[in-house]
Amino acid sequence: MAMAAVGIAGGALAPLLAPRRRGAVSFRRAASAAVVVRASYEAGVGVMATKVGMMTYFDPATGKPVPVTVVGFRDGGNVVTQVKTAATDGYDAVQVGYHGVREEKLTRPELGHLGKAGAPPLRHLQEFRLTAVDAFEPGQELDFAELFKEGDLVDVSGNSIGKGFQGGIKRHNFKRGLMTHGSKSHRQLGSIGAGTTPGRVYKGKKMPGRMGGTNTKIRKLKIVKIDNDLRVLMIKGAVPGKPGNLLRIAPAKIVGKNIPKN
């Protein structure tokens, strides 16, 4: 009875739990409470990459200059390190490793995990949750030139540049007060709430705080060029982080096109 109560409570909480890994936990509880798990899927398997820099690319069709981010791939490539299935792990996902390093840099548990898949020592591991993982096997190398072609739209996510503790104007695009005309408030927040009712400040009120340094995803960026000699991808626009930053590139999730329906 206690178990059933816990199961129902777990099931009720399932929609509120956002990250995929917690989805696995609620799946076990949901099995006893029969609640549907909501989860976020990728539109396709992606790759990890490193931001190299930005430059201009003249589009040969129109002659217009296009700002592009050059994205490179480190040695070791993108290797499938684990394939998770609903039977074994409770959900379908492909775990991809990136950035080959020397053996000494990894711990033995990590090396063992990679060795089981027959993968070289890789530093970063990330999962791509999919609806169907039949096409993947551990040890398979993912070639970005096959997964993406020029003109594709991709979502790029990575750690954004940290800006430190920032005020409302920079952090939340607030407007500043008058600089002259007797104004005493230039960059302050202004009012943070109403009066006696509600008599408090709402949660989530935009206030100064730490800005940046978080995982940010830029959606629907176009791949302008794929250079196979230099093993480089050129993406239109800017991506999070500075050169050297780890990026996660996945096919763009476009509602109505390739978002898998639950």
Added chain:
Amino acid sequence: MASAAATAAVSGVVLPHSLLSHRSSPPHIVALASSFRRLSLCASPRRTTHLVARADASAEAGEPEAEAEPVSASADAEAGEAEGAVAVAEAEEQPPPSKLKVKFGEIIGILNKQFIEEAEKVKTVPDLRPGDIIELRMQRPNKRRLSLFKGIIIAKHKAGVHTTIRVRRIIAGVGVEITFPVYSPRIKEITVIRHKKVRRAKLYYLKHKLPRFSTFK
């Protein structure tokens, strides 16, 4: 050495990690005269001996695995491409692991040079300096003939393939300054007509001078 590396590359994905991490070092031996490559060549002897020993040891181990391994054609094609690619690009791209930034830092320079070379094939870009009075022919969209723009270069911003020049001229009594990306495919021709001696890199003072200093027939 090269053959061992080739076998290593061809044997596919499942390799001992030590071998895979050194897969890229063979081009070091092929390294040529650039200073950057000299740097990598200095640091490589330590790593290449590793490669020799391990390549020989695991070449046999690698090959039987190749047949059993369900390697997709892409991995082989990719390895073949990597081997067949210009040794220049490869050597510049993969330096010793202690200098990770430099590895990618070369790529932008290489790409810029590539694009400039491609642009140079279409038109020759002369040496442009501030103070040059130039004539520029460009292709406008939806217009058949090339448009002409004349003027004096008052600034040049060097940025690889996006090097721009700012050209000034008085047109119908109004001063006009246009910034042109020199290597744009839309600019078909640039010729230097005259040169005005100037003692500055940026001639913004011409904006405040008399119009006749910016007038060119």
